[in-house]
Amino acid sequence: MYEKIIEKTMHFIFKYGNVKEEDRDIYQYGLEITLIFILNICTILIISLFLNLFIESLLFLVCFSLLQSFAGGYHAMTHLRCFLMTMACWVIAVVSVPLIEPFLILHIVFSAASLIMVFLLAPIQHKNYPMSDEKARRMRKIARTIVVMQCAVVLAIEIFNPALSVTASAISVTQLLSAISILYAAMKNKKLKTKLTDELSNGGMYED
Numbered sequence: 758m759y760e761k762i763i764e765k766t767m768h769f770i771f772k773y774g775n776v777k778e779e780d781r782d783i784y785q786y787g788l789e790i791t792l793i794f795i796l797n798i799c800t801i802l803i804i805s806l807f808l809n810l811f812i813e814s815l816l817f818l819v820c821f822s823l824l825q826s827f828a829g830g831y832h833a834m835t836h837l838r839c840f841l842m843t844m845a846c847w848v849i850a851v852v853s854v855p856l857i858e859p860f861l862i863l864h865i866v867f868s869a870a871s872l873i874m875v876f877l878l879a880p881i882q883h884k885n886y887p888m889s890d891e892k893a894r895r896m897r898k899i900a901r902t903i904v905v906m907q908c909a910v911v912l913a914i915e916i917f918n919p920a921l922s923v924t925a926s927a928i929s930v931t932q933l934l935s936a937i938s939i940l941y942a943a944m945k946n947k948k949l950k951t952k953l954t955d956e957l958s959n960g961g962m963y964e965d
Contacts, residue, residue, distance in 0.1 A: 793836050794822070797843045810851050816927040817850045820907060821935060824871070828900035829881025830938030831945070846934050854926045861915050861922065864929040868908040871932030874939045875904040881942045907932060 766788055798818060805814035821843075824830070833839040857863045880896040882888060888896065907928055914925040 789836060793839055797840060800844070801847050805851075808851075813851050813854050813923070813927045814847065816924065817847055817931045820928055820931040821846065821850075823903050824875070824900065824932070824935040825938070827896050827903060828875050828879035828935065828939055829883070829896075829942060830935060831942045832883060846938075850927065850930050850934060853930045854923060857930065858922050858926040861919065861925075864911050864915060864922070864925045867929035867933040867936075868911045871929075871936040872904050872908050874936040875900050878939050878943045881939055882946065904932070 801814050801818060802811070805811045831842070833842050857867075879900040880888070880893055882893075911925045911929050911932075914921045
């Protein structure tokens with residue numbers, strides 16, 4: 758069914774839209790990502806309504822999506838894995854929120870970890886979709902603005918309105934998950950770059 762939706766939508770785009778054939782892969786990838794994103798949102802929000810976790814889930818979706826979109830992070834190899842990974846992160850978040858809610862210092866620590874990861878590593882480049890230096894600078898600026906605003910909200914709650922600690926807990930846990938995703942993706946990219954460098958070096962040696 759998923760493939761049929763993609764196929765019919767692509768057919769509609771190329772039939773009625775002013776789209777070049779050489780851009781098919783770009784449009785199809787964007788469409789696939791959009792559908793997975795919508796599926797994630799609908800699934801999480803529907804389940805959260807039954808579990809009475811709507812606010813926590815909404816905060817997770819907003820914070821996680823913003824950071825993943827502009828700071829980058831780990832990207833699964835398939836759309837199914839992407840869906841399952843997002844669902845797993847959501848489960849971890851909603852389970853962790855009530856556990857760390859009483860520990861206000863953890864909210865600060867988790868937010869600080871996210872702040873550090875974003876300022877040091879973002880944006881994470883995807884090997885199949887490299888970005889120009891100009892776009893990277895723009896993404897970095899937006900990502901830093903987003904994480905600073907999230908940290909400011911957490912800090913403001915802790916100082917001025919601790920009664921909303923569940924909100925701070927939800928935001929900070931999501932930030933930590935994003936920080937882990939960013940760090941893992943950066944390490945994976947570095948490992949891949951090292952592997953390619955070694956292969957080129959070995960190839961050069963063999964050519965000599």
